[in-house]
Amino acid sequence: MTIKPSIAVVEDDESLRDATVGLLRSHGFIAKGFASPNEFLSSNRIRITSCLIADMRMPEMSGLALYGQLKAQGAPIPTILITAYPEEVVRSRALAAGVTAYLAKPFSEQDLLESINIAAKRGGAQAVKH
Amino acid sequence: MTMPMLKSTKPLLPFATILLAALIFIADTFTNLEVAMPAFYTAVVLLSVRFCTRRGVIYVAVGCVVLTIVSDFLTPGAAVTEAGILNTLIGIAAIVTTALLALKIETATAAAYEARSQLNHLGRVASLGELTASIAHEVNQPLAATVANANACLRWLAAEPPNLDEARHAVESIVKDGNRASGIIARVRALTQPRPARITSVDINEIVRETLALCDGELKANGIVVQARLAPAVPRLKGDAIQLQQVVLNLILNAIDAINMANGARELVVASEREGDSAIVVSIEDSGVGLKQVQISRLFDAFYTEKPGGMGMGLAISQSIVEAHGGKIWGEANSPRGAIFHFRLPLERG
Numbered sequence: 001m002t003i004k005p006s007i008a009v010v011e012d013d014e015s016l017r018d019a020t021v022g023l024l025r026s027h028g029f030i031a032k033g034f035a036s037p038n039e040f041l042s043s044n045r046i047r048i049t050s051c052l053i054a055d056m057r058m059p060e061m062s063g064l065a066l067y068g069q070l071k072a073q074g075a076p077i078p079t080i081l082i083t084a085y086p087e088e089v090v091r092s093r094a095l096a097a098g099v100t101a102y103l104a105k106p107f108s109e110q111d112l113l114e115s116i117n118i119a120a121k122r123g124g125a126q127a128v129k130h
Numbered sequence: 131m132t133m134p135m136l137k138s139t140k141p142l143l144p145f146a147t148i149l150l151a152a153l154i155f156i157a158d159t160f161t162n163l164e165v166a167m168p169a170f171y172t173a174v175v176l177l178s179v180r181f182c183t184r185r186g187v188i189y190v191a192v193g194c195v196v197l198t199i200v201s202d203f204l205t206p207g208a209a210v211t212e213a214g215i216l217n218t219l220i221g222i223a224a225i226v227t228t229a230l231l232a233l234k235i236e237t238a239t240a241a242a243y244e245a246r247s248q249l250n251h252l253g254r255v256a257s258l259g260e261l262t263a264s265i266a267h268e269v270n271q272p273l274a275a276t277v278a279n280a281n282a283c284l285r286w287l288a289a290e291p292p293n294l295d296e297a298r299h300a301v302e303s304i305v306k307d308g309n310r311a312s313g314i315i316a317r318v319r320a321l322t323q324p325r326p327a328r329i330t331s332v333d334i335n336e337i338v339r340e341t342l343a344l345c346d347g348e349l350k351a352n353g354i355v356v357q358a359r360l361a362p363a364v365p366r367l368k369g370d371a372i373q374l375q376q377v378v379l380n381l382i383l384n385a386i387d388a389i390n391m392a393n394g395a396r397e398l399v400v401a402s403e404r405e406g407d408s409a410i411v412v413s414i415e416d417s418g419v420g421l422k423q424v425q426i427s428r429l430f431d432a433f434y435t436e437k438p439g440g441m442g443m444g445l446a447i448s449q450s451i452v453e454a455h456g457g458k459i460w461g462e463a464n465s466p467r468g469a470i471f472h473f474r475l476p477l478e479r480g
Contacts, residue, residue: 013271015307019278022300026285057267084270105274109281 006030007116010040010054010066011082016105020053023109029116037066046070049077051100051119053112056083056090064094071098078119082107136181147177147190151197158201168198168221172228179232187236191229195222243347268314272307279303327370327454334410334475335360335402337371341378342400345386349398352386359401364410367477373451374475377459380444381414381471387437388418394467409457409474417468421461429461448473 007029011017017033024031034040037060040052052070054063061069067079078100083090086104094102100122101115136144151174158167171194178190198221202214283300286293342349342358349356378400385398395417402412419436421429428434430449435442445459452459452473459473 013275015303015310016271016275016278019275019282019300019303019307022296022303023278023282023285026282026289026296082274084267084274105270106277107274108277 006048007051007053008032008034008040008045008049010034010037010052010058010063012036012055012058027113037061040066041069046075046077050123051116052077052079054079054081056081057085064097064099067099068097078122080112080115080119136183136186143177143181147174150174150177151194155197155201158198159204166217166220166224168218169224171198171221171225175225175228176232179236184233184236187229187233191225194225198222198225265318269311272311272314275307276304279307327373329368329370331366332369332371332374333364333366334374334412335364337374338378338400338402338412341375341382344379345382348383348386352390352396354386354389354396354398357397357399359399361402361404361410364402364404365477367410367475369455369475374455377448377451377473378412380448384444385414385416385418388416388469392417392419392467405474407477409476411472411474413470413472415464415468415470417464420467421463421469426461430459
């Protein structure tokens with residue numbers, strides 16, 4: 001019996017944010033959208049978020065910087081970065097930093113679900129470790 | 131030869147300079163005027179800057195100083211007077227100062243030239259790269275939303291029982307994002323559309339020459355040899371000089387890229403030719419990677435590109451400009467290698 005993880009979608013583009021949240025909900029996940037990294041950081045959802053989907057390019061800070069900040073705060077939530085402009089250099093930097101996946105927009109449903117699966121396993125491993 | 135002292139130039143100037151130095155030497159040696167004759171050597175130094183490298187200019191200046199001193203010993207009945215020594219010192223100071231200033235200006239000019247050509251290049255690369263990134267970003271957002279919504283919709287419809295409200299909501303979002311994407315395309319089109327034409331009477335050879343001058347730094351930096359074979363006395367035609375320059379510039383920059391993509395000869399030929407009284411054809415031939423048959427049919431399609439990181443806009447825009455001038459643009463394989471692009475512009479009748 002697995003509990004479906006709760007997913008945060010941090011994406012400044014409203015329609016993509018809603019669409020992603022909608023897709024996740026259609027798969028039975030609990031998903032909540034945030035319009036900016038700061039909105040997420042100042043929310044009380046960090047503790048119960050088991051997977052983070054974050055846009056790479058956002059006004060306040062990049063998705064990668066958000067992941068770094070969470071890691072620095074001692075809450076390294078397994079993170080899937082999504083980007084409209086994939087770059088190999090950024091991908092390797094992100095993966096080296098510990099990000100679970102780096103997906104190019106438009107991402108496929110399958111890639112997203114697989115990444116969430118991997119994130120869930122990582123999150124579980126971390127939970128055991130701590 | 132390890133360190134060239136001469137820039138390639140016509141031999142007239144060096145001869146004139148040597149002659150001038152000899153005249154000053156004779157005048158300095160055989161006249162006993164109360165003037166600092168050696169100061170005139172500054173003219174020799176200034177002339178030498180035109181045809182000598184930095185090292186050459188230094189040698190010329192040293193030579194002038196030596197001549198000044200030698201002349202003092204050769205002057206007939208040379209009583210070493212205080213005034214004579216003073217004149218010599220003034221002369222030497224003038225020669226050295228002139229040489230130093232000339233070299234400094236030369237360096238500054240070269241640096242400015244280098245900076246300008248780098249700026250041109252960077253500007254072009256950066257603006258294209260940024261434009262590509264921002265278009266990719268803008269278009270991928272609604273695309274990603276559409277894919278996600280369509281997937282969600284399928285899920286809602288497949289549920290038992292189907293969740294029609296959610297499915298409808300997802301489809302409405304798809305419609306919205308489709309419209310948004312088409313709005314972005316419209317904005318990009320507006321951005322790349324040529325500004326309203328400013329039609330004047332233009333000399334196409336002049337436009338080609340100006341564009342070649344504009345690309346001079348880029349061509350030299352890439353070690354490309356350029357030949358211009360322009361038809362003598364072409365009639366003027368009605369057109370937008372800046373738009374036509376954009377076409378020529380685009381074809382030349384493409385040629386440079388094509389040459390850089392091949393590992394062969396680095397030659398560019400820009401030619402203009404009259405087609406009777408009805409038209410002028412401009413051709414840009416390169417020795418680059420060349421064109422395959424399949425490419426030729428798609429060359430002028432927007433977003434079609436053979437260049438890594440290319441936008442595929444240059445030739446499409448060039449075509450729209452040439453056609454707006456009532457002309458035609460086409461490309462073909464060059465022999466033995468490379469490509470030739472031509473555009474024909476009609477001359478006015480009557």
